[in-house]
Amino acid sequence: SGYNTDLFTVDPQNISTHIGPIYSNVLDHDTRFLFSILPPKFETYHNQTTPVNTVIWGVLSALFLGIYIFQWAFRWTRQKRYEYAFLLLLVYLLLLRAGMLYFGIPFLFSETDLFNPKFYASSILAPSLGDLLLNCLVVFILVLYIADFYFRSKLYRDFLHISETFKTVLSSLFVVISFWVFYASFSELKNIYEKSQFTLDITLSISFSMLKIVCIIIFIFISSIYFLSTHFLVSLFIRFNPKNRTRGTIIFTISSLVCLFLMWFVNVEIEWIFIIHAIYFLVLYFSRFPRILYSFRYRTTIYYFTGAFFWALITTYVVYTEEDQKDITNKKDFGQQIIAENDPFGEFLLDRAKESISKDPDIQNTFVSDTVLSRERIQQKVKSIHLDKYFDKYDIEVLSFQANGQPLDNTAAALSFNEYTQYYRQPKYQTSYPSLFFINDIVNNFKKQYLSLIDIRKDSILIGRVVLNLNPREDQPKNVYPELLMDKKFVQAPETRQYSYAIYDSNKQLVYSLGSYNYDRKMPLAELESSELFDRGVLLYDYKHVASRDKNKRYVVVSSKSFPFKSITSNFSFLYLILVLYVICIIAVYALKYGLRRLKISYTTKIQILLNVAFFLPLILIVLITL
Numbered sequence: 001s002g003y004n005t006d007l008f009t010v011d012p013q014n015i016s017t018h019i020g021p022i023y024s025n026v027l028d029h030d031t032r033f034l035f036s037i038l039p040p041k042f043e044t045y046h047n048q049t050t051p052v053n054t055v056i057w058g059v060l061s062a063l064f065l066g067i068y069i070f071q072w073a074f075r076w077t078r079q080k081r082y083e084y085a086f087l088l089l090l091v092y093l094l095l096l097r098a099g100m101l102y103f104g105i106p107f108l109f110s111e112t113d114l115f116n117p118k119f120y121a122s123s124i125l126a127p128s129l130g131d132l133l134l135n136c137l138v139v140f141i142l143v144l145y146i147a148d149f150y151f152r153s154k155l156y157r158d159f160l161h162i163s164e165t166f167k168t169v170l171s172s173l174f175v176v177i178s179f180w181v182f183y184a185s186f187s188e189l190k191n192i193y194e195k196s197q198f199t200l201d202i203t204l205s206i207s208f209s210m211l212k213i214v215c216i217i218i219f220i221f222i223s224s225i226y227f228l229s230t231h232f233l234v235s236l237f238i239r240f241n242p243k244n245r246t247r248g249t250i251i252f253t254i255s256s257l258v259c260l261f262l263m264w265f266v267n268v269e270i271e272w273i274f275i276i277h278a279i280y281f282l283v284l285y286f287s288r289f290p291r292i293l294y295s296f297r298y299r300t301t302i303y304y305f306t307g308a309f310f311w312a313l314i315t316t317y318v319v320y321t322e323e324d325q326k327d328i329t330n331k332k333d334f335g336q337q338i339i340a341e342n343d344p345f346g347e348f349l350l351d352r353a354k355e356s357i358s359k360d361p362d363i364q365n366t367f368v369s370d371t372v373l374s375r376e377r378i379q380q381k382v383k384s385i386h387l388d389k390y391f392d393k394y395d396i397e398v399l400s401f402q403a404n405g406q407p408l409d410n411t412a413a414a415l416s417f418n419e420y421t422q423y424y425r426q427p428k429y430q431t432s433y434p435s436l437f438f439i440n441d442i443v444n445n446f447k448k449q450y451l452s453l454i455d456i457r458k459d460s461i462l463i464g465r466v467v468l469n470l471n472p473r474e475d476q477p478k479n480v481y482p483e484l485l486m487d488k489k490f491v492q493a494p495e496t497r498q499y500s501y502a503i504y505d506s507n508k509q510l511v512y513s514l515g516s517y518n519y520d521r522k523m524p525l526a527e528l529e530s531s532e533l534f535d536r537g538v539l540l541y542d543y544k545h546v547a548s549r550d551k552n553k554r555y556v557v558v559s560s561k562s563f564p565f566k567s568i569t570s571n572f573s574f575l576y577l578i579l580v581l582y583v584i585c586i587i588a589v590y591a592l593k594y595g596l597r598r599l600k601i602s603y604t605t606k607i608q609i610l611l612n613v614a615f616f617l618p619l620i621l622i623v624l625i626t627l
Contacts, residue, residue, distance in 0.1 A: 012037050012038055013038040014037075014038040015035055015036070015037055015038075016035060016036050016038070017035055017036075018036065019033055019036060019349075019352065019388075020036030020037075020038070024036045024037050024038060025345070033348060033352075055103050055105070058099070058103075059105060062096055062099065065092070066092065066096065069088060069089070069092045070089075072085075072088060073085040073088050073089050076088070077149065080152065082149045082150075082152060082153040082154075083153055083154065083155055085145075085149075086142070086145055086146065086149075089141070089142065089145060090142060093138045093141065093142065094138075096138075097134065097135065097138055100131075100134070101124070101125065101127070101131065106130070107128065107130075112130070113210070113211060114128070114129055114130040114133075114210070114211065114214060115128045115129075115130035115131065116128060119196060119211060120132065120192075120195055120196040121195055121196075122191045122195045126191075129196065129211060129214055129215070129218075130214070132188075132191075132218060133214055133217065133218055133221070136188075136218055136221035136222060136225065137221065139221075139225050140221050140224055140225055140228075143224075143225050143228045143229055143232070144224075144228060146228075146232055147228040147229075147231055147232050147293075150232060150235075151235070159236075160239070167240040167241075168240075168251060170236070170240060171236075171237050171240045171241060171248070171251050171255070172251055172254070172255040172258070173255075174233040174234075174236050174237045174240075175233075175237065175251070175252050175255035175256060175259065175281070176255055176258065176259040176262075177233060178229070178230055178233045178234070178277070178281060179256065179259045179260070179263070179274065179277065180259075181225075181226060181229045181230065181233070182226065182230075182274070182277040183263070183268065183274075185222050185223075185225060185226040186273065186314065186318070188218075188222055189219070189222060189314075189315060189318045190318055190322065192215055192218065192219075193318070193322035193326075194322070216578060219315065219575070219578070220578065220579070220582050223307075223308070223311040223315075223579060223582075224582075226311060227307045227311065230280065230281065230284070230307075231284075231290050231293060234281060234284040234285055234290050235290040235291070237252075237285060238285060238288060238290060238291070245285075245286065248285060249282070249285075252278075252281065252282065252285070256278055260274065273314060273317050276310060276313060276314055276317075277314075279310075280307075280310045283306065289302070289303040289306065290303075301583075301587075304583040304586070305580065305583065307579075308576060308579035308580055308582075308583060309576060311579065312572055312575040312576035312579055313572065315575050316568060316571050316572040316575060319571050319575075320563065320568055320571075323563065324563060327537075327544065327546075327560070327563070328536065328537050328546050331499070331537070331544075331546035331558040331560070332546060332548055332558075334499060334501070334558050335501065335546070335547070335548035335556040335557075335558045336548050336550075337448075338501060338503070338556050338558075339440070339503065339548065339550045339554050339556045342431060342438050342440075342448075343448060343450075345390070346390065346391070346450065346470075347431055347432070347433055347436060347438075347450070349387075349388045349390055349391070350433070350436055350450060350452050350468070350470075351433045351436065353382075353386045353387055353388070353452075353468075354433075354435070354436070354452055354454050356385075356386050357382060357386050357454050357456075357466055358454055358455060358456055358457065360381065360385075360386070362377075362381060363378055363381055363382075363456060363466070364456060364458045364463065366378055367400075367402070367403075367456055367458075367463045367464035368458065368463055374400070374408055375400050375407075375408040375409055378398065378400045378408075378466060379398040379400075382398045382466065382468070383396060383398065387468075391470065393472060393473055394450075394470040394471060394472055394473065395470070395471045395472075395473055396468065396469070396470050397468070397469040397470075397471075398466065398467075398468060398469075399420065399466070399467040399469065400464065400465070400466055400467075401416070401417040401464060401465040401466075401467070402464055402465075403462045403463055403464055403465075405417035405418055405465075407420075408464075417465055417467070420467065421451065421453060421467065424437045424439060424451045425437065425453075429451075435452065435453040435454065435455075436450065436451070436452050436453075437450070437451045437452075437453075438450055439451065448472055449469070449470065449471050449472075450468070450469075450470040451467065451468070451469055451470075452467070452468040452470075453465065453467055454466040454467070454468070498560050498561070499515060499558050499559065499560050500513070500514065500515020500516055500517035500519075500543075500558075500559045500560070501513070501514055501515060501556055501557060501558045501559065502514075502517075502519040502523065502556070502557045502559075503554060503555065503556050504528065504554065504555040504556075504557070505554055506552065506553035506554065508525050508528050508555070510523075515559070517541075517543055517559045519557070522540060522541050522543075523540070523545070523557065527540070527545070528547065528555055528557075533545060533546070533547045533557075534546075534547050534548070534549070539562055542561065542562055543559045543560065543561060543562060544559065544560060544561070544562045544563070545557050545558070545559045546558050546559075
């Protein structure tokens, strides 16, 4: 009969009234099954309205046009028509990226992980990690051209002759733009964490997959964009405020406050890390570092390493805050799993399994005929036919009893039906489904246990009973990402293995604890009243504690060692080392381009280069050996 296209903007492969895999089922608020959806299969070519051959010819046309555009840009650059060359590059690169995004190129031709949206999805402008890399490359090319040729342009020379009032206004504008450039670069680093499954934390994993290496390359591009943009803006600021540094400092201070107010007004989250950018701007202004970028001297290397230091510091802050936020989220999820009242979808599947088991003719005949190994036959039938794969995360025990309650298990220790189930058949364990009980208290260490009692009848006569006892597996990993998005290359050692936790009743009395942390002595009950404990977590005795609460006012506090200072320094060292290697590569490229003889290197600069090589070369070798 069709479906609402407002709900399904992309046609699904199938919509069925039969139960499907866990991820495809749609339930109502009472966890009743409605229907299942088979998601659409995305073809390599996304835009089906244009023939593929047309797109291929378009790609070739864009490639040859690009060669022609760059030739014209180089020609205009040699003719000192820098503004026209830049506008030509800007228009071409922006149109090229827009066309690639619209037609899904290069994902159109090859479904690689790099351009697969399931591994990274930030926005329509960066639907994959590869698209983010290409965006960074385009911005880097444009910013590099500006930084390399702006001081030779006619527009720059015209700016030098404007009035002092306009110079003050433009100086303020440069400061404001620098803060927005910092915020954009800072946000892109955060997006790598928040919109994907990657991490730049070297202390969590020293393995480097292809996608993680791409993340590091993006980190280098973002640092380059920030460095060149800030270099350009500070250079103009110095040019408009060359002598009176007090005046320049006042303009910077007022402009910074105005910019921060504007950010606050448009709901931009302002963090103390903005102070680092302000300090970096002032360091460049007072040191006049931007003036020596274009000649290779001793101070040039200091300028490069200073920029690398500040950006490594900023990135380390991003790593720390994002890992801290992930730790809080993991602990909240872990706590909710511990005190979860039930598993609604699991209960729904158990109720469906109960119906199919009770009507299974083979199981009915097994009870009636009383054959050899009847208990084993029932177990095999239930586990292989009637239970969904959803229950693979449970240890399942299938018990069989005769109509009089005696077990089909002939061992001496076997319990009767009443002896086995009498403790669980209590009103406090009863679920919304008949004969399904949920046990989650101190009796079983607050693990989610289900007991399903199934009557087997034939011609309305009770001929036996089957009991399903489900307990969660201890080794089941607790992933914070959806099952469909997980891939081996992203799986890390679960942090939950390092967690300690404690459960308190509604009167804040400790009823259960597990792990190395001593909650009796080191967890003041007053902390359970703190909203900070439930929102951001609190630090006590070098442990980070995060709490959750259920509808019965039970508390669970999950704890682990706080993020150690040595991890912060390790991350900073790793990120700074990457940028230092990048700087060394820049120096090497410069030397190869112009020849070592044309490099006017002083004796002091030579000593500095040799000291850097002597220090970093052994460090690089150690890192490569230990990977």
